[in-house]
Amino acid sequence: MLFSGSMVALVTPFKAGKIDESALRRLVDFHIQEGTAALVPTGTTGESATLDHSEHERVIAICVEQSARRIKVLAGTGSNSTHEAIRLTKSAMAIGVDGALVITPYYNRPTQEGLFRHYEALAMAVDIPMVIYNVPVRTGVNITPQTIERLSSIAAFVGVKEACGQMSQIIELFSRVGSKMGIYSGDDLLTYPVMALGGAGVISVSANLVPRKMADLVELCLAGEWEKARLVHESLVPLHMALGLETNPIPIKTAMGLSGILSNEMRLPLVPMSDGNTQSLSKVLDAMGLLKKESK
Template identity: 50%
Template structure:
């Protein structure tokens, strides 16, 4: 159901408010660059500091701007099942194609708690759901046996795997049916994951080079491994640079250097250190982006 490169789009701010014009430009930039979809209100979109009203508005704006040209996978996760349910219901009501649900953070549920959380939302809202496994942000890993169990719920159709473990990714592909899509949550893991049978990536770097990562994924889906490998190594340093500080600080800083958004964050995220700004600028210059 979901294959390709999907942009985990940043949420641009202007004077403390969501910069809707800049967001529209970013969405258009990604579509013109060949991405398969847009993912608003994820980690890269600073969802923890968006109000519920802003969160809903960003998803609605994204759906309207995309206008059916590519998929919209709306971030609707929460550490409260009731809140995740409300966000998911809203995303469905405004026309999102699917929802990305991060595992509940901070409260450290058991594997049974994780299962019940996702099952409750999936059974209440008839929309495709992509699980989002990122232990580094949530404290709890969704174990492969739990993912396999969840994959048998009809509208839980994919997982964004950001565990950083290629062994875990390999095992989840082995344990699930071929119609359950495994997407990379890390740009630099896209090529090896797809070599194992993954279907693509929910990507940070496509905010700035949508054409490159989209082409890598398209080559892999067609079986042109040599061409995909060449792009993997071509953009590897750029992908690494997007994590020299906490995501989304580097990608928003890069976008601001490219003149696409303001260099504005919401606390507790803050502007990148001067030393890292210089490192990032050097990389962007090397790629001809600034």
């Protein structure tokens, strides 16, 4: 399978409002050292909605340059405009990514036929492996297992990042396309059950902070070491829950700041985490030994 394992939904570091390129390069090396299977930049966690096109391309280019083929790069290139999604995906392909993560068109809420034609048009326009990304809570539209089954006949679509949050839909998705495409958890909390159903990995927010543990979890699942994997899963549940206290990526950037990995700077309209939720998050990080000393 082209993509498998723990893949990080990579944050975009900022400094004084600009992309912090040196910090981004350090993150790339950090994930290579910690066993992450692929970088997934310029997605929701990477604040892609606030990046202009030149910044979007620059983040992808840095990941490709710094990784130097030591780790795969699956770049977020989706849009609610099919024309723009094609342009972004062509750009990422020219930069040299291994694949593209393409979110369902958001806000304009296309029908299932519109979704099919959107992805079909992408496949006709670009020559790169693509992973479909379903996250209805963000986009306002749910791509159904039936529509994904239609798309599975197109060779370009090698996988699905499923973040619908409904296990019944995920089970149906496996029954329809599990033998044809990689299915990846788009929700850290559901990684273990998705892997038990036959998942190929996770595109993880938590991996920004605990890449080795997320890599261990997925690798144990892939090896059939279910009891060991369950123990790792259980140890990570409090973190996954805490990282959902506010809108992603506010909690993960806050956690990375508290852990000393990265500045917690975000772009408006995202704002710093509330004091109460920061305290709750800090308690979880402290219990896991992740707080930097001066934060205690």
